[in-house]
Amino acid sequence: MEIGVGTYLKKINRSLIISKIIEHGKISRADLSNITKLTKATISLQVANLLGEEIIVESQQEYNHVGRKPIMLSLNAGAGYAVGVDLDYQKIIFTVSDIMGNPVYSDTLKLEKSNYDEVLQLLIDHIREYKEKYSTSRFGIVGVVIGIHGTVKSEQTIGFVPQHQWYNKDLKGDLEKKLGMNVIIENNANLCAFAEKVFNRHQSENLISISMYSGIGLGVLINGNLVKGYQGYAGEIGHMIIDPNGELCNCGNSGCWELYASEVSFFKQLSKKLNKPKLTYKDIENLIMLRDPAVMIQMEEFVSISLLV
Numbered sequence: 001m002e003i004g005v006g007t008y009l010k011k012i013n014r015s016l017i018i019s020k021i022i023e024h025g026k027i028s029r030a031d032l033s034n035i036t037k038l039t040k041a042t043i044s045l046q047v048a049n050l051l052g053e054e055i056i057v058e059s060q061q062e063y064n065h066v067g068r069k070p071i072m073l074s075l076n077a078g079a080g081y082a083v084g085v086d087l088d089y090q091k092i093i094f095t096v097s098d099i100m101g102n103p104v105y106s107d108t109l110k111l112e113k114s115n116y117d118e119v120l121q122l123l124i125d126h127i128r129e130y131k132e133k134y135s136t137s138r139f140g141i142v143g144v145v146i147g148i149h150g151t152v153k154s155e156q157t158i159g160f161v162p163q164h165q166w167y168n169k170d171l172k173g174d175l176e177k178k179l180g181m182n183v184i185i186e187n188n189a190n191l192c193a194f195a196e197k198v199f200n201r202h203q204s205e206n207l208i209s210i211s212m213y214s215g216i217g218l219g220v221l222i223n224g225n226l227v228k229g230y231q232g233y234a235g236e237i238g239h240m241i242i243d244p245n246g247e248l249c250n251c252g253n254s255g256c257w258e259l260y261a262s263e264v265s266f267f268k269q270l271s272k273k274l275n276k277p278k279l280t281y282k283d284i285e286n287l288i289m290l291r292d293p294a295v296m297i298q299m300e301e302f303v304s305i306s307l308l309v
């Protein structure tokens, strides 16, 4: 379908207006016109449409001076929701956020299996639940983003997930077929870098973000774009070999950095030292308060090995 110039311009203006409302949180029509350099008539028409579609809402600004309180425009946070999924090794964390990115619900599921079809079914069941739960909002669940602890190719298929031993899986395609909604899959460290930009460092187009959870990942953002490298291999620093004669990693190599410096490795090594098979965050916190020598040494080692690069 061919789009006319007028329609195209309207679309661009609409995105510009929405992006400025998001950036400022609350903004008046007059300020929108000043910032975007669009005429007051254009702003007025576009804002009326956005209000009609319930994408934005009006509110009155608290104002101490005499006179009319300015009418402010902001995004209608509850108009729609998005599901974020952290598909980790032994757990899956689901977070539902409103369209402003505020988390409204979170659930952690213990994951005791690695079979792709079984994990896929778990994801489908949970996401369907949220789809139903939030169906009464204007746009319902508008999309799903899945953070993968492994390589994701440019066409959004999984290359390799070492901890589950998954190769070449089309998780996006499999989920979209069953759920009938938009699904984005991306490496979790890349998503962390992107979140840093969106939520914390709006002005920064260039940054790196290191995530240390079950593994170690690096997200790189250059000129506002994620750098993924060949087949999504950029940023796989957790599998950098620091001891060629070291422990065997599930990526197939030996002595990878994340075997010694990830959160999982910290818990594993400490469990062995203390002869306590199951350690929780609370246990560690208590032991640190008591300045337990084994924990203090382990912490020292963890910090120094984490600072290797």
Ligand SMILES: [Zn+2]
Pocket: 238, 239, 240, 249, 250, 251, 252, 253, 256
């Ligand atoms: Zn490895």
